[in-house]
Amino acid sequence: MSLDDRKLAVLRAIVEDYVATQEPVGSRSLVERHQLGVSPATVRNDMAVLEEEGYIRQPHTSAGRVPTDRGYRLFVDRLSRVKPLSPAERRAIERFLAGAVDLDDVVHRTVRLLAQLTRQVAVVQYPSLARSRVRHLELVPISTTRLMLVMIADTGRVEQRLVELPAPVPADDVLDLRRLVNEKLVGVRLSETPPLVQALIDECVPHLRPAMTTLSTVLLETLVERHEERLALAGTANLTRGGLLDFQGSLRPILEALEEEVVLLKLIGEVEPSTLRVRIGDENEIDNLRAASVVSTGYGPGATIVAGMGVLGPTRMDYPGTIATVRAVARYVGELLAQN
Amino acid sequence: MSLDDRKLAVLRAIVEDYVATQEPVGSRSLVERHQLGVSPATVRNDMAVLEEEGYIRQPHTSAGRVPTDRGYRLFVDRLSRVKPLSPAERRAIERFLAGAVDLDDVVHRTVRLLAQLTRQVAVVQYPSLARSRVRHLELVPISTTRLMLVMIADTGRVEQRLVELPAPVPADDVLDLRRLVNEKLVGVRLSETPPLVQALIDECVPHLRPAMTTLSTVLLETLVERHEERLALAGTANLTRGGLLDFQGSLRPILEALEEEVVLLKLIGEVEPSTLRVRIGDENEIDNLRAASVVSTGYGPGATIVAGMGVLGPTRMDYPGTIATVRAVARYVGELLAQN
């Protein structure tokens, strides 16, 4: 059975009221606060149907109704109107991001901004190495048998690793090594470097082979294997906002999940299909987050996507507002990155 | 009035029991669990004195006693016996830290290890730039008007910044700039670089002055002003361990404090006077942490100290165990750093 317009209006009203008040909403208060044009009794009938269909539920008999995950899903998909950002918010975003000097700085400011605007936990992934290209490789001699390898990616990320050489290598040879790796690898997607790194050893003058072999191991580690996807987190204190009513009383599982980088990456890093994604309660594959919702999106310079960012909060969250904010922040950051 | 030995023994017993059970401890259970050799009535008299002196208090009449911050302080200073680490713990520390490839890696592993062993929140500061010396400066041309400045410190830290040059500078000149800054700055304490950076501009050949001027601004920012003291955090989920009984019911202020880098640095970064420091409840200068205790220490290669690390938990914590763990971890990390 499909739901008629009024039933949908009732669902929307329930979600909005519940999100606002945090209390189960009854039929009387509903008709009082929204112009539904019908009596409480009628609303009750509609509620009965909505409950049967699994969109709302009663915490206990003789209590008001509360939306289920399914109810929120319907709300997000079909019932929520886009909430345009206030000019004040737009200005806040611009001002907050304007002073950034550096990729680190951009990411840090972004994550704080998101946390502050949505009053929830924010996560921002650094531009993914997998999606970056090599801009430059630098070899800095630390001693005769030690080099510092510095990799600069076109997304602005910089990674460094220490290389322990098997035998001393004079400064001139280091320059040769440097020229070689740069010739072959600059401009290449990190994910596509492995065969080229292999080839490097073969094309290398014989007396540099041993050094190049060690170097190539470290290169592979730095470029693909160790694949250090970094992230920034902010706003954990916002988890306590709902006074422990959200998250069914225990922050434990949430905090645990937030400490696992792998989990977070799964959460916001998978940005393939659509550009903005909302995962509500049970839709999260991570057990610890069954009581939470996540709004995430990809971002990057211009239209390309180099990483993800998102927000985590109680299922009972202001979806339209959160979605609008996440989208706007991602766009601003994208513009900022495009300038560099 | 000074406390005789038995009163001190009573205090110790109260602290130990309360830490273990998390419940106010009464005179009867005290004599049952510890061999005090006296009757509950006697203990009650002692307790009355201890309470008068402010070492313990009653949550309400007709409840057992609970240590005050002052009581914990006395316990830590005079009553706690050193708890040697178990061989299993020693092995855990060694194994956990052994595989580290990198400064980042060391810090991350350390913070996780600390959190895991103490079952509390752990904070580890990266080696402070203020206490480091310049090992090498690298200038990487990104385009003709853009350089990437990479600073490698002797503590293993690497910082980078983008330099926007006022006019195009050919590659040869970049090499000159590089040679100049390295000649003057390598080996110098970061905090002592400013006058030398000033001098750089004067000693520079005229046609490189404009470039050197911009560069020196960025150098100063990187080396001293922006002074980015980084830190790593782990184990926030452990805050929920006490089931909200610790921290007087609200994690809010604690989580807020943990998000403020400045606050955390104040907490563990001030390592001047003694090597290990315990701050109990009210002794913390930060209001948000009046319900928490912090055990912190400095660490660094060998005997030198380059940064701080520490652990934060409820005032009701296992001080001897925590102190032993923090001290041991700091020593191991120090040894590890000394090897590089």
Place this chain on the structure above:
DNA sequence: ACTGGCACTCGCTACAGTCGAGTGCCAGAG
């Protein structure tokens, strides 16, 4: 198809009563 009315449910709060852990004090023994 909607409405008003009515009986019913059930969580919440308040209140009274009981239980027991723990205390302070005191008189007496060592």
Place this chain on the structure above:
DNA sequence: CTCTGGCACTCGACTGTAGCGAGTGCCAGT
């Protein structure tokens, strides 16, 4: 002078009961 056993007292925790009220489901009527 110190320690002990005894005793009266306090007060929080728990239990059971009762009344309230928000909210529901159902039904007959328009």
